[in-house]
Amino acid sequence: MSDPALLAGLEHALEASPGTMNPNSVLEDLPGWDSLGHLATIAVIDEQTGVTVSADDLRACRTLADLLQLCDGAPTS
Template identity: 35%
Template sequence: MNAPQFLAALHELFDVSAGSIHKETVLQDIAGWSSMTFIGLIAMLDEDFGVRISPGTILRCHTVEDLMDEVTVELSSTKMAA
C-alpha cells in the first residue's frame, strides 16, 4: 500500500475535491464523516486493500496516517499468516 493510493481512495469515498485530505487530516474531521461513510470506509478497506479493520480500531485512529499504519500492520500480519 502506498500513501497516494490510500489518499485517492479516501477522496473518492468522501467525494471531496483533490488535495483536501492529507496524512495529517483528523479522520473524523473529514467533511461528510457519518455512520454511513464509516461503513463505506470499512467496505473500501476490505475491497481496495483486502483488510478488515474493526470499527473500534478505526475510531482509535486520530489521523489518516494512524489509519494507514493500522492497514500496514494488518497487511503484514495477513502476509505472515499466509
C-alpha cells in the same frame, strides 16, 4: 502506504476533495466522517488492501496516518 488508488478511494468515501487529504488530516474534520463514511471507509480498505478493519479500530483513528497504519495491518496508538 502511499497507494494513490487507496487514497482516492478514501477521499471519495469521506467526501473530501481530491488531493486535499494528507497524513496529518484530522478525520473528524472531514465532511464524510460519520457512520456511513465509516462503513464506506471499511469497504474501501477491504477492497483495496484485503485488510479487514473493525469499527472499534476505525473509531480509534484520529488522522489519516492512523488510518493508513490500519491498512498496513499495524495497530493504532
